[in-house]
Amino acid sequence: MFIVEMQSITKRFGDLIANDHVNFQLRKGEVHALLGENGAGKTTLMRILYGLYHPDSGVIKVKDQPVVIHSPKDAIQLGIGMVTQHFALVPPLTVAENVVLGYQNSFVLNQTQIEESVAEAARRFGLEINPKAIVRHLSVGQRQRVEILKALYRNAQILILDEPTAVLIPQEVDALFETLNRLKEEGLSVIFISHKLHEVTQITDRVTVLRDGKVVGTVNTADVTQKELAAMMVGRETFGVSRSEANSEKGAQKPMLELINLCANDDKNLPILKNICLTVFEGEILGIAGVGGNGQRELAETICGVRQPTAGNIRVDGQDVTGKTPSELTRAGLGRIPEDRHEGMVVHLTVTDNLVLEHLDEFTRNGVLDHKAIRQYAGELIRKFQIKAKPNDITRTLSGGNMQKVLLARVLARQPKVIIAPQPTRGLDIGATDYVRQQLLEQRQRGAAILLISEDLDEILALSDRIAVIYEGEIVGTLPAAEATPERLGLLMSGAVKEH
Amino acid sequence: MEVFLVNLIAATFRVSTPIVLAAIGETYSERAGILNLGIEGIMYFGAFVGFLVADKSGSLWLGLFIAVLSGIVFGLLMGFFTVTLGVNQHVSGLGITLLLTGLTLFTFRLFYGGRSTPPSIPSFQTLNVLPENPILGPILSQYWLTYVTFLVIVPLAWWVLYRTNFGLKIRSVGENPEAVDAAGISVPAVRYATLAIGGGLMAAGGAFLSLFQLGAFTHGIISGRGWVAIAIVIFGNWHPVRVMLGGLIFGGTFALQLRLQAMGLQLPVPYETFLALPYVVTIIALVIAGRNASYPAALLKPYRRE
Numbered sequence: 001m002f003i004v005e006m007q008s009i010t011k012r013f014g015d016l017i018a019n020d021h022v023n024f025q026l027r028k029g030e031v032h033a034l035l036g037e038n039g040a041g042k043t044t045l046m047r048i049l050y051g052l053y054h055p056d057s058g059v060i061k062v063k064d065q066p067v068v069i070h071s072p073k074d075a076i077q078l079g080i081g082m083v084t085q086h087f088a089l090v091p092p093l094t095v096a097e098n099v100v101l102g103y104q105n106s107f108v109l110n111q112t113q114i115e116e117s118v119a120e121a122a123r124r125f126g127l128e129i130n131p132k133a134i135v136r137h138l139s140v141g142q143r144q145r146v147e148i149l150k151a152l153y154r155n156a157q158i159l160i161l162d163e164p165t166a167v168l169i170p171q172e173v174d175a176l177f178e179t180l181n182r183l184k185e186e187g188l189s190v191i192f193i194s195h196k197l198h199e200v201t202q203i204t205d206r207v208t209v210l211r212d213g214k215v216v217g218t219v220n221t222a223d224v225t226q227k228e229l230a231a232m233m234v235g236r237e238t239f240g241v242s243r244s245e246a247n248s249e250k251g252a253q254k255p256m257l258e259l260i261n262l263c264a265n266d267d268k269n270l271p272i273l274k275n276i277c278l279t280v281f282e283g284e285i286l287g288i289a290g291v292g293g294n295g296q297r298e299l300a301e302t303i304c305g306v307r308q309p310t311a312g313n314i315r316v317d318g319q320d321v322t323g324k325t326p327s328e329l330t331r332a333g334l335g336r337i338p339e340d341r342h343e344g345m346v347v348h349l350t351v352t353d354n355l356v357l358e359h360l361d362e363f364t365r366n367g368v369l370d371h372k373a374i375r376q377y378a379g380e381l382i383r384k385f386q387i388k389a390k391p392n393d394i395t396r397t398l399s400g401g402n403m404q405k406v407l408l409a410r411v412l413a414r415q416p417k418v419i420i421a422p423q424p425t426r427g428l429d430i431g432a433t434d435y436v437r438q439q440l441l442e443q444r445q446r447g448a449a450i451l452l453i454s455e456d457l458d459e460i461l462a463l464s465d466r467i468a469v470i471y472e473g474e475i476v477g478t479l480p481a482a483e484a485t486p487e488r489l490g491l492l493m494s495g496a497v498k499e500h
Numbered sequence: 501m502e503v504f505l506v507n508l509i510a511a512t513f514r515v516s517t518p519i520v521l522a523a524i525g526e527t528y529s530e531r532a533g534i535l536n537l538g539i540e541g542i543m544y545f546g547a548f549v550g551f552l553v554a555d556k557s558g559s560l561w562l563g564l565f566i567a568v569l570s571g572i573v574f575g576l577l578m579g580f581f582t583v584t585l586g587v588n589q590h591v592s593g594l595g596i597t598l599l600l601t602g603l604t605l606f607t608f609r610l611f612y613g614g615r616s617t618p619p620s621i622p623s624f625q626t627l628n629v630l631p632e633n634p635i636l637g638p639i640l641s642q643y644w645l646t647y648v649t650f651l652v653i654v655p656l657a658w659w660v661l662y663r664t665n666f667g668l669k670i671r672s673v674g675e676n677p678e679a680v681d682a683a684g685i686s687v688p689a690v691r692y693a694t695l696a697i698g699g700g701l702m703a704a705g706g707a708f709l710s711l712f713q714l715g716a717f718t719h720g721i722i723s724g725r726g727w728v729a730i731a732i733v734i735f736g737n738w739h740p741v742r743v744m745l746g747g748l749i750f751g752g753t754f755a756l757q758l759r760l761q762a763m764g765l766q767l768p769v770p771y772e773t774f775l776a777l778p779y780v781v782t783i784i785a786l787v788i789a790g791r792n793a794s795y796p797a798a799l800l801k802p803y804r805r806e
Contacts, residue, residue, distance in 0.1 A: 052681070052805055073684030088679035090672040091797070101672055102683035104665045111663075150683075 002061075003028040003189050004049065004080075004158055009058035011044055018044040019055070020213040026158065031180060031190040033200040033221070035233055036210035038429045042193045043085075045210070046160045049191075050082040051075040062158075076103075081151025082160040087143050089135050096131035099150045121153045126182060140291065141172035148179070152188075159183070160191045165199055169291060170457075170490035177203050195233070195430075196458075197226040209233055234430050253281035255318075256449030257303075257418045262312035264302045272298045274473045276312070280418065280449040285440065287464030287481075288453040291493050295473035296453045297339060300422040303451070304336045305329045317417050330358060335416030335448075339423050341403045345410075347396040351389050352378040355410050385409040386435075401432025408439055419443055422453040437463060457486060471495040502635075508755055510638045514713065516751025517646045518543070518705035523729040523736070523743045524657050525701030529575070531661060531738055532694040533674040533798040537593025538578050539702050540726030541600030542571050546703025548604045551710040551717040552611060555621050560711050567707035568700045574600065575699020579692040586802035597726075605719070623715030643712045645704070650744070653701070657740035670694055674796035677803040687803050702726070724779070731782050735789045738796060749785060753778040 004026040011019040019041045026032050034042040047053045049060065051069040060067055062078045069075050075082070089098050096111070096118040104114070118131040127149045129142060138146065144164060151159055165173045180190055180203060194200050200207055201221055209216040209232040216232045257280040266272035272295045280286045290296055301307035303314060305326040313322045316332045324332065338344025345354040355378045356363055363374045378391050387405045389398050395406065404424070411419065421440060425433040440463060444450055454460050460467055461484065468478040469492035477492045477499035491497050522543055529536045536542075546567040554563030574596060581592035612619055627647070629640040661667040672680045673690045681687050705725070710717050728750055736743030757774040 050682075071684065071686075072682050076684045082682065084678075084682065086678070088676065088682035090675045090679050092675055092794075093668070093672065097668055098679070100665075101668060102680065102685040107664055107666065109663055109665050109668055 001028060001064075002026060003063060005059075005061040005064075006045070006049065007059040007061070009045060009048060009055045009060070011041075011048060011053060011055050017213050019048070022058075022210070022213070022215050024208055024215070025218070026189050026191060027206070028157075028189050029184060029187050030205040031184055031192055031203055033204040033207040034191060034193045034210060035195065035197075035200055035207050035229060037195060037233060038427065039212075040210040040233075041213040042210055043162055044213075046082065046162060046191060046193060049075065050080060050160060076154050076156075079155060079157040080160065081148075081154060081156030081158070083144065083147040083151065083162065083164060085162045085166065087147055089143055089146060091134075091136040093135060094131065095129055095133050095135060095138075095146050095149075098135055098146060099131070099153050101150075103154055118149070118153065122149055125149065125152050127152075127179065140167045141169075141175065144168070144172075144176065145179075152183075157187070158189045158191070160193070162193045163195075164192070165194070165196065167292065167455075169493045170486045171494060173199070197229050197233075200229065201226055253284070255279045256282050256316065257451060258313075258315040259303070260313040260315070262299075262302060262314065263310045264298055264307055265310055266295075266298055271310070272473045273302060273309075276473075276475055278451075278468060278475060278478075280451050282449055283444055283447045284465045285444050285450040285452050285463050287460035287467045288451065288470055289457060289460045289467055289489055289493060290455070290470035292455045294470050296422060296455070296470060298473075299470070300336070300339060300420055300451075300453055303420055304334065327358075330414070330416075333417035334420065335411040335414060335418065336420045337404075337407055337411055337422070337424050339426075341400065341407060344407050345395055345403070347394075347403075349395060350392045351382070351387065351395055351398070351406055352391040354395050354406055355381050358410060359414075381409040381413055385412075385439075399432075401428050401435070404428060404432060404436060408436065412439065412443060415446070415448075417448060419448050419450045420453075421450060423455065424452070425454075425456070425459060457489060460489075461486070469493055504759065506635055506638050508752070508759060510641065511755035511758070512748060512752040513639075513642055513646055513650065514751075515754045516747045517643070517649050518708045518713075519725055519729050519732065519750055520744050520747035521645075521649055521653065521705035521708065522702045522726055523732045523747055524653055524740055525571075525698035525705070526729055526733045527657065527698075527736070527738055527740055527743050528670065528694040528701070529578075529691075529698040530733055530799060531674045531796055532670045532691045533677065533796055533801060533803075534578070534582055534691055534695060535589045535593060535730075535800055536575070536578055536695060536698055536702075537590060537730070538574060538596030538600070538699075539593070539729060540722060540724070541597030541604075542574050542699055542702040543706030543726045544597075544722045545574065545600040545604050546571050546706030547710040547721050548608060548706075548717055550703075550707030551621065552607070554711055555619065556611075560621075560624055563711055564704070564707050567703045567711075569703075571699035571701070571703025571706075572696045573699070575695040575697075575702075576692060578699070579688075579695040582802060583688045583691045583695075586804060589800050589802075608717070608719075618716045618718045620714075620716035624712045643708070645708055645712055654740050654744045661740065666693075671796075674798050677798050677801075681803070681805065691803075702729075705729075728779070728782055731786045734793050734795075735782075735785050737789065737793055746785065750778050750782055753781045 002025045006024040009019050009022045022045055036042045044053060048055050051071045051074050060069060067078060096115045099118045100114045115131040122129050127145045129145055135143060164176060192204055204221050206218060207221055208218040259276050259278045262273055262276040264273040288296060298307060302309050305324055313320055316334055319332060321329055321332050352374060356374050363370050382391060385405050385408060388402050395403060425436050440450055452463055464481050466478060466480055467484045468475050469489060471493060522539055526536060526539055549570050550563040550567030553566045554560045578592060578596055581587045582589050624643055626641045626643050630636045661670060669680060669685055669690050673687055677687045706722060709721050732746035732750060733743055735746040757777040761771050761774050
């Protein structure tokens with residue numbers, strides 16, 4: 001018996017078909033994965049089920065009854081709960097207030113009463129959490145627990161989890177899976193949106209694979225291997241990049257980027273980076289792992305001269321560059337792939353304009369831009385970096401992957417000695433991700449020193465020669481890649497231990 | 501000195517009333533994420549339409565009622581622009597203020613022509629509580645709307661925001677509308693509701709000036725009180741009681757400068773310096789308090805589901 005049946009669901013956004021006649025069936029008491037690359041239509045399908053989008057065509061049945069879900073309110077009434085990727089919580093409110101939000105009908109809000117009832121529900125579902133705690137003060141794992149509790153408090157029998165592990169450290173993932181297994185025993189049906197194969201094979205009973213908005217197939221998890229799932233997901237046998245061993249046999253390596261006791265403040269003028277000491281050698285990728293918000297953004301900004309350090313020094317190729325402006329740093333051999341693609345370029349300008357934006361002085365003759373030279377240079381880069389765009393296309397119209405290629409081309413064409421890459425593949429699909437990673441590895445081969453800052457542990461493990469873990473603005477440990485296991489990194493990322 | 505202080509305190513409450521009314525109204529809508537810069541215009545139109553109706557019908561009560569009604573209508577218009585159409589809040593708010601300023605002056609001319617002395621009507625009278633008491637007598641001699649503002653509207657705003665489910669929804673919409681939407685609550689409904697409440701209170705603030713304090717309508721009747729209210733909401737950190745305190749500080753300074761002017765002190769500064777005093781104090785208070793202001797996170801952001 002199916003508790004949810006979605007039949008031939010189609011949803012268009014303009015020209016894009018996000019869901020193309022998708023069929024999806026959820027059994028009662030199973031954990032069912034929706035697997036697919038970014039943009040495959042997983043989230044769209046679930047937003048339709050939760051009433052956030054309306055399908056252009058198709059039928060939804062819940063418990064064998066055809067239903068029309070106009071809004072989340074209808075979904076909640078049908079027993080559907082959804083935990084979105086960006087938590088739908090209100091940070092300044094308490095846990096109890098967040099849980100009852102929109103579910104209480106009485107006009108007066110009785111704080112003691114809601115706190116008691118939320119505490120009671122937390123005990124019943126085994127989701128220990130203090131109902132009086134302010135959500136802002138909770139860890140990401142705890143917030144997720146509040147979200148799950150919120151859904152269950154509304155008597156959800158069907159729980160949708162959108163990429164629930166993306167923000168968790170490995171230990172929190174284990175705790176989440178334990179909770180899900182227990183709730184499954186009690187009859188909860190779970191839809192688990194993910195693109196991480198090992199998690200899908202670990203926790204789910206069945207998998208529905210989506211590609212380009214279409215269902216590739218639904219299989220029993222026990223009957224398939226990760227490799228087969230990967231092939232279904234991307235439509236080809238293998239994917240991923242392979243890293244050659246470090247080219248370190250040349251003896252003593254040359255330090256290219258040195259951070260010496262670097263300190264900096266955040267936007268609220270509170271210390272965010274505390275005595276950071278790191279060295280990145282020639283031909284090396286140093287990965288910075290950590291849960292988001294532990295100073296990664298500020299670290300990249302400080303090295304790139306966007307944020308001024310309050311103490312300490314930065315050296316590029318032995319030369320002290322502390323306090324230099326971004327353009328002076330570019331000349332000193334520093335290349336930065338901006339964290340936010342939209343921040344790194346002027347999206348209303350053409351691809352050509354963006355490609356030369358950082359070096360306009362070199363294409364200027366007597367104060368006038370040399371358009372012939374610019375066109376030639378841009379054409380070369382477009383070919384070399386396989387950017388799928390015409391030189392005069394407006395950058396805004398490019399896909400995320402192609403935008404990232406424009407940025408990469410602009411930075412890498414300068415052959416920088418040091419490359420700062422914060423979150424270089426965030427939001428990219430597998431193809432584009434592979435491309436970016438391949439480019440970084442090629443730069444490493446060329447001898448560049450690369451500082452890779454990423455919240456994606458798989459990315460860090462796949463690319464880095466050495467891995468440093470940042471926690472609350474401190475480097476709490478540095479390991480050679482060979483010794484780094486997800487468990488060991490997870491402990492460091494949680495701040496539980498320090499290794500020096 | 502004693503008489504001076506007693507009168508100063510009495511005047512403080514009187515002068516603060518319209519500001520506090522408007523600022524509490526603004527607090528409602530900003531807590532839900534909408535900066536209503538139509539405040540100045542809504543106060544202006546409220547002051548005028550209240551006066552017009554009272555003058556033509558002879559009923560101050562009817563005037564006040566229609567004024568509040570106009571505020572609700574223009575609050576909802578602000579909602580139509582910012583919530584339904586998703587227009588930039590600054591543009592919509594300033595647009596409404598420009599529209600209402602023009603409409604007021606135009607309508608004024610239609611009814612009263614180009615006369616140089618403002619028309620006047622008998623206004624609401626103050627309540628005389630304890631008329632014999634030399635200290636409390638003058639302080640408690642206030643208009644009923646002042647009593648209602650400080651004893652009902654401010655505490656009620658606190659209670660609604662922090663002790664009701666409606667208030668929980670308002671606070672949540674202003675912080676994270678996605679969360680509210682996902683919880684099955686209509687974000688537009690909450691925002692429209694706060695804009696209507698807010699507009700009504702702003703217009704009541706305007707009408708207080710024409711129907712209570714002055715019994716007349718002049719072109720400069722609001723003279724920036726709406727903008728001051730916006731500053732006071734920030735000063736008050738979007739908390740009704742602190743907003744009220746902010747209103748009292750402004751009112752107190754305003755009342756003080758009036759008295760300083762009236763004393764005719766021979767000072768080497770022009771009298772405009774005194775006139776500017778309350779606004780200067782507001783700016784200073786804002787600079788000090790504004791640094792730690794915790795803006796509602798969704799303020800100014802239109803909410804669109806897709």
